[in-house]
Amino acid sequence: MDVLKKVPIKEQDPKVRAKNFEEVCLGYTLDEAVAEASRCIQCKNAKCIKGCPVSIDIPGFINEVVNKDINEAYQIINKYSALPAICGRVCPQEVQCEQVCIRGIKGDPVSIGKLERFVADWARENGIKPSQPKNKNGRKVAIIGSGPAGLTCAKEMAEMGYDVTIFEALHEPGGVLVYGIPEFRLPKEAVVRPEIENVRALGVKIETNVIVGKSVTIDELMNDEGFEAVFVGSGAGLPKFMGIPGENANGVFSANEYLTRSNLMKAFDSSYDTPIITGKKVAVVGGGNVAMDAARTALRLGAEVTIVYRRSEEELPARIEEVHHAKEEGIHFQLLTNPKEILVDEKGWVKGMRCVRMELGEADQSGRRRPIEIEGSDFILDLNTVIMSLGTSPNPLIISTTKGLESNKYGCIVVDEATGLSSREGVFAGGDAVTGAATVILAMGAGKVAAKAMNDYLLSKNV
């Protein structure tokens, strides 16, 4: 074995997986995991831990994998993260823990994410549960939103003994993990549901179908229902559109709508009632993870799919692994291309999209080179469906119904970074609702920070 190279991981054949919704990555076997774990040199001052937003004791759990004590490895991870099978799959490890791994200086970094996934999957398959909190203090805290931020905050609070209730607007808990990220990257029944059940097993209650701001307000929760503190993890679910002509034609969807129909409402499974329009030729506008997910979903529903992105491949914001998988599966890319108009047939349906070619100019404030239109380079893409994946922002509902809750010009809740405390006493916030669309693990990190601060706040209030 070449210790500079990571142990390769098995994946479904691209040709096969392009036609099903089963998971792309198949995970390590025990032997493969042990071999990969042995590449870790157990650094004394482990940099990888600092690269992880929830500071998992990475050498600690990896060492137990080497010892083949996977149960112990799981108990170590569980001290830091409620959702390891999820993070092991969707964390952008290449810019976090693995980016700073010593092994990466010369050769491949240790596949920390894949090992984490292995441990979590093994624990689940072998019926290993996180241990129960010992003492209950009976004090009530409310968590708004059941995405990674809310689930993590709930877990931490429950372990400290609080009586925790999560309020979720949709009919299933999980946030983006259930409505956004597709089945083939993150299986819902097999992976997401059991990790949420683990949080519930700590005594956390989840009340779905409660839209805070509509079904109940934060003030009512605190004044009438006896919640002493509130954590807002309501995410950033509001889709953007381009504002170009033809955008309201039949066959134009936001990525959120498309993915929600397919994931949350299970439109890809014909035994469910929700319809979805596939279209033979689909364009997805945008270049992030969400765009890749929408494109690969449409592909699996039988379409020929093109990603339309205005900068070049280098600037694609999606994870490299996702772009690589999309290409393998046969997604086309029209890079340095920007839509100008959606063309509509006489029945009101999409029939094409007029686009223009772009070139990269000077770097802008974000440090990325700004795309500029090349005059006279218009051309038409033949299409039946357009999916807009231009980013999302926080839903204004909670801010508009909670007096004194401050937000910034992007609609994000303003908090003290070190504690997650908002401008309202007893109200904390974190995750996409604070940062705008980011990542699962950053949302979890924020949930954790807030839980610690909430506990401090409640203890000091007690005195």
Add this chain to the structure above:
Amino acid sequence: MTDNNSYTISKKVKLANSIHLMDVIAPRVAAHCYPGQFIILIADEKGERIPLTICDYDREAGTVTIVFQALGNSTKLLAEYKEGDAFRDFTGPLGQRSELIKMPKEELSKKKVLFVAGGVGAAPVYPQVKWMKENGYEADCIIGARSKDLIILEDQIKQYAKNIYITTDDGSYGMAGNVNDCIKYLVNEKGQSYDLIVAIGPMIMMKYVCILTKELGIKTIVSMNPIMVDGTGMCGACRLTIGDQIKFACVDGPEFDGHLVNFDEAMNRLAMYKTQEGKSVLREREGDTHHHAGCECHDN
């Protein structure tokens, strides 16, 4: 895997052939809802999210009343539920309160208001007429339908409306003709001068009412029912063109100034999964790939 109460149907009444009324136990919704808002329910594990207007509510009993017409797959499935059965999910209240409720009291008290209800539109009109009366305002109401057996909630609305007018397309009950004929009759022949019309019914009806009331110069509020998924502003399926702006019906509406609504676009979008035309377009575009039961159903 959650800790909700179930949403039990405490009462079911058949109002007309294929039109049903249900009281559903949903305390959080009942405690916070107002006329003009709607709920979303999911019948069972594999059901769609179905938006329905709140027709009445009892804050003490914790119930919310819905009225629906069994048309396509999903609403037909609802019709099979009996008293004592429970829905899997029931959420709300969604959308904004009625424009009337948001209006300052001094302003509303000066207005002469006419409600125009078409078909099942009587259900969302009813709580508004009731609210008006209970808050000391008077209003007239037109109820229109294709024929007598489709006129619903007449007795209930009568309790609260100052004057009530019935029209049927086939003349089987009340005045013969559509709601526009009735509006014209009231304004042109009876000399009624309305300041505000609230029209709720099928989009096509609301479109033609708005064309007429624009001519008559009467401000008109309509309640839009586009296709929705989440109902919380997350998907944009419900987007409408209102004047020169794009609005999401589920959060900005469902009520809008009818004279600003682009009805043709809205009707086209509504047909996406729905009408014969929409379906044949789908079939043409997608061949057999479109296997979905939700799209093979009915005509209306």
